[in-house]
Amino acid sequence: MTVASPQPVPPYAPPFDSGGASATAPGRRRGRRFSVLTRRDRLTIGLMVGIPAFVHIMLIWIPALGSVILSFTSWNGIGGLDKIKWIGLKNYENLINVYQPFWPAVQHNLLWLAVFLFIATPLGMLMAVVLDQNIRGTRIYQSVLYMPVVLSLAVVGFVWQLMYSPGQGFLNNFLEWVTGDPRWVTPGTAIDWIGTKGLNLAAVLVAASWRHVGYIMVLYLAGLKSVDNSLREAAAIDGANSRQTFFRVVFPVLAPINVVVLVVTIIESLRAFDIVYVTNKGLNGLELLSVLIVTNLLGEASLVGFGSAIAVVLLLISIGPIVFYLYRTMRSQT
Amino acid sequence: MTDDVAPTALATDVLTGGRTTEVVSGKRRSKTGTHVFLIVICATWIFPLAWTLYTSLRPFGDTAKLGYVSIGGTYNFDNFVNAAKGMDLWLHLFDTLIVVVPAMVIVLFLASMLAFAVSRYSFRFNLALLMLFTAGNLLPQQIVITPLFRMYLALPLFQPLSDNGLWYDQFFGIIAIHVAFQLGFCSFVLANYFRQLPKELTEAALMDGASVWRTYRSVLLPLARPALAALATLEFTWIYNDFFWGILLLRTGSKFPITSALNNLSGQFFTNYNLLAAGALLAALPTLIVYFALQKQFVAGLTLGSTKG
Numbered sequence: 001m002t003v004a005s006p007q008p009v010p011p012y013a014p015p016f017d018s019g020g021a022s023a024t025a026p027g028r029r030r031g032r033r034f035s036v037l038t039r040r041d042r043l044t045i046g047l048m049v050g051i052p053a054f055v056h057i058m059l060i061w062i063p064a065l066g067s068v069i070l071s072f073t074s075w076n077g078i079g080g081l082d083k084i085k086w087i088g089l090k091n092y093e094n095l096i097n098v099y100q101p102f103w104p105a106v107q108h109n110l111l112w113l114a115v116f117l118f119i120a121t122p123l124g125m126l127m128a129v130v131l132d133q134n135i136r137g138t139r140i141y142q143s144v145l146y147m148p149v150v151l152s153l154a155v156v157g158f159v160w161q162l163m164y165s166p167g168q169g170f171l172n173n174f175l176e177w178v179t180g181d182p183r184w185v186t187p188g189t190a191i192d193w194i195g196t197k198g199l200n201l202a203a204v205l206v207a208a209s210w211r212h213v214g215y216i217m218v219l220y221l222a223g224l225k226s227v228d229n230s231l232r233e234a235a236a237i238d239g240a241n242s243r244q245t246f247f248r249v250v251f252p253v254l255a256p257i258n259v260v261v262l263v264v265t266i267i268e269s270l271r272a273f274d275i276v277y278v279t280n281k282g283l284n285g286l287e288l289l290s291v292l293i294v295t296n297l298l299g300e301a302s303l304v305g306f307g308s309a310i311a312v313v314l315l316l317i318s319i320g321p322i323v324f325y326l327y328r329t330m331r332s333q334t
Numbered sequence: 335m336t337d338d339v340a341p342t343a344l345a346t347d348v349l350t351g352g353r354t355t356e357v358v359s360g361k362r363r364s365k366t367g368t369h370v371f372l373i374v375i376c377a378t379w380i381f382p383l384a385w386t387l388y389t390s391l392r393p394f395g396d397t398a399k400l401g402y403v404s405i406g407g408t409y410n411f412d413n414f415v416n417a418a419k420g421m422d423l424w425l426h427l428f429d430t431l432i433v434v435v436p437a438m439v440i441v442l443f444l445a446s447m448l449a450f451a452v453s454r455y456s457f458r459f460n461l462a463l464l465m466l467f468t469a470g471n472l473l474p475q476q477i478v479i480t481p482l483f484r485m486y487l488a489l490p491l492f493q494p495l496s497d498n499g500l501w502y503d504q505f506f507g508i509i510a511i512h513v514a515f516q517l518g519f520c521s522f523v524l525a526n527y528f529r530q531l532p533k534e535l536t537e538a539a540l541m542d543g544a545s546v547w548r549t550y551r552s553v554l555l556p557l558a559r560p561a562l563a564a565l566a567t568l569e570f571t572w573i574y575n576d577f578f579w580g581i582l583l584l585r586t587g588s589k590f591p592i593t594s595a596l597n598n599l600s601g602q603f604f605t606n607y608n609l610l611a612a613g614a615l616l617a618a619l620p621t622l623i624v625y626f627a628l629q630k631q632f633v634a635g636l637t638l639g640s641t642k643g
Contacts, residue, residue, distance in 0.1 A: 037455075041546040045455055048447035048550070052517050053463065055444065059482065059514035060470040066481030077484065127375070130368060143629065144376040147383065150625040150632075151618050152575030154593040158614040159382050161607070162389060168607040170385055173402040210382065222637040263472070271474040274577045278597070290476040294582065297480050304480055311477045322472050326465055 064315065070308035077302040084305075091309035102310070105287040108201060109317075112208070112288070113269040120209035121265045124216025129246060131217070132224040142221070146214040153211070153274035160207040161279070164193035197285035204286060208275055212268060216261055223257030224250070259328050266321040270314060289314045390414065390611035397608060413612035417599060421613050425588060426595040427620075432505050433591065434573045437512040441569060442562055445517050449524035450550045454536050464522060471518025475578055482511070486583055503585045511583065512573050520565055523638045527561040528554060564635035567628045571621045592617045 037045070071091055075084045095102050127145060131138050148156060163170045167185055171193065176184035183189040193203045227250055235245040251258070273290040276282045282291030289310055296307030389402065396407030417423070448467075452460050486502040493499075501507040531554070539549040580591040599605075599613045625632055 037546065044546040045451045045457075048451040048546075049463070052444040052448040052467075052521065055510070055514050056467060056470055056517050059511055060473065060478055061466070063478035063481035063485060064470075064473060066485075067477055070481060130372065133368070135365070135368060135372070141372050141376055143626075144380050146633075147622075147625070148379070150571050150575075150621045152577060152593045152621070154575075154577040154596060155614050155618045158596060158610055159386050162386055162611055163382055165605075165607060168397075168402060168605075170402065177401065177403040210379070214379075218633060218636055222633070267472050267474070271476075273476065277581075278577070290474060293476045293479060297483060298582075304484065307480050311480060314474055315477045318472070318474055318477070322469050325472070326469060329465070329468075 067308045067311040067315065070305050071312045073305045073308075075304045077304045087305070091306050094306065095309050095313070099306075101287045101292055104285075105289050105292050108286070108288050109270065109272075111201065112205065112272055113266060115205045115209060116212055116265050116269045120212040121216050121261060123209075124213040125220045125261070127213065127217040128220035128224055132221060142217070145217050148211040149214040149218070151211070153208075154278045156207055156211055157275045157278035160203070160210075161194070164203050166190040166192045166195070169193070194279060195284070200280070200285050204275055204279055208272065212265075215268075216265070219261055219264065220254075220257065223254050223260075226257075227253055256328075259325060263321050263325045267318060270318050289317075386611045386615060389608055390615055392608055394606050394608045413608050414616060417609050417613035417616055420609065421592075421595045421598050421616075422588075423592070423595075423616055426590060426592040429505075429589050429595075430574060430591040430593075433508050433512070434570060437509045437516070437573050438566055438569045440509070441513045441516045441520055442565060444513065445520035445565075446524050446555060446558060446562065447550065448517070448521045449528055450554055452521070453525045453528035454533070454549075454554075455546075464525060467518040467521055469518075471515060471522075475515070479578075479582055483582060502583060503589070505589065507583050508579050511579050512576070516569055516572070520569070523565060523635075524558060524561060527558060527638060531557055560634070561638060564631045564638060567624060567631040568635035570624055571632075574621055 070084075072086060072088060073084045074087045074090070131141055135141070151159070161169070166172055167187060167190060172184045172190050176182060184191075191199070194200045231249055231253065232245055235249045240248065271290065272288055273282075273294075276286045276288055276291055277294075280286055282288055282295070293307050293310045293314065296303045296310065389397070390413050391409045391411070393408055393410070393412060397404070400407055452464060483502075486507050487500060489501040490499055491501050491504065491506060495506045496504045498504070501510070535553055535557070536549050539553045544552070574591075575593065576591065577593045580594045584590055596610075596613050596617050599610050
């Protein structure tokens, strides 16, 4: 899914069978199966695999590799590739020692991850567990919780501006209405939710979580539905209450979906960009690694090499969960 | 979805029905508690959108005079009319759809071919290829943007597809990157789907002398219709909602997707929030319609990816 983020990080199930037909057919049959195919058929298969692979590798993996290479160079993007100068690890040194927004951005990304991991994701899972209990009107509840997920993060950002705007937003106007004190909406004395460092990050995280909870809820609900009900019945007969049944029986059985939820949560918080960008272009307390990459690319100086170094940092952080996920997938193959 | 729940619910009811009455009454009490909990959460969840709708129906003058938290004054659709004009709604809706529809069709076409080949014929790099696609789809987009931006400025493209001879600032470029990114998820889901179909289907076709293309086109593709419908719904929303590629790989304002065009409504010194509320709802309307009309498909698409069945 997507990303959320631009597109939500999509959910993937770890256990999928490898080799398709060969899952049942022993390896020896492979040659025979292929020999049935004519040369034209083999060409067809080649193209069926080759065209998508070419598009994907050319537009995703080559640029990703490009980021790694460019991160060791200094280039402002003007002039040809011959203007690229190798400067070794200089970009990384500057990033760590000189570039001021770097560490705040790392902190904000970590905080983002922590909020998603410890608040939004568990809340989404809780909602799924509650809604899984055969409750009347469960579909209405699900639709409501899921609605924010179909909105783009840019729209989410605007919707929450209507909550947070100091003079025209709901929050301050509500406080004024309750207390009768006009200072709540007067410029200067009103709380500027978006303009105040620290406060704005919390405000944006509330908005991002609003969307994340529904996404996790749907993913987890699908997982819960796939659990064989006889497991729950057996636990109930053994005298387990519903909490014990969930934590001792259902949760362990759902290990694959737990991995999906975990990876989706991590990647979503690393991808966070749109909502911050529409709020204030990621400045003044809303710096994120993803935003810094874009600012360096689009900035007046267009520091391609330096921006790539930040991209590599983000790449290194995201490779961890991706490899973990792929490892789990691989292991369930064998 | 409710139909799916029914059998299991029945089983639980039978089970608990056999227990003592105390348990049953306890259950009932906790159900009321659950409903209260759910209603509170859902009210909180829907509030920002309800507030947006309420604000969008009121003229700016009324809210300025009566305050935002108030009832009364006029309610009308003027803000929607003005927002549609201010953000050039139809132009940007066109810009969005000219990207979304081809991207969706191409990605499903390519992904179904790849998934078909990978799931029906085994070759050595089968698994490695799916892994590569999966990993690529999970990468944060910002990792590729800097070199991609440079590539788009350097890659040539001929006339009808490009008005400046480049990939940059063209719908074609946006479509291409969406296809590249979404291929991962779609081929993964479709490969899983194809594997569940009996392999005798393709073998029979092969024995009857059908070519690989024919087998794909006339045997497997029609069977994949439910999965394709679910993925199409999902991809429509995801690509429609894109903001990132639009703002980075396009420059001409009149080509911007609808999500970026919303920015036109917030002024530099003064923003009319009633107008902005209407604009945000207009931009969200297509996805909301798709969601409410095709909710089942939508959830099915995610479910196909996250669970095996």
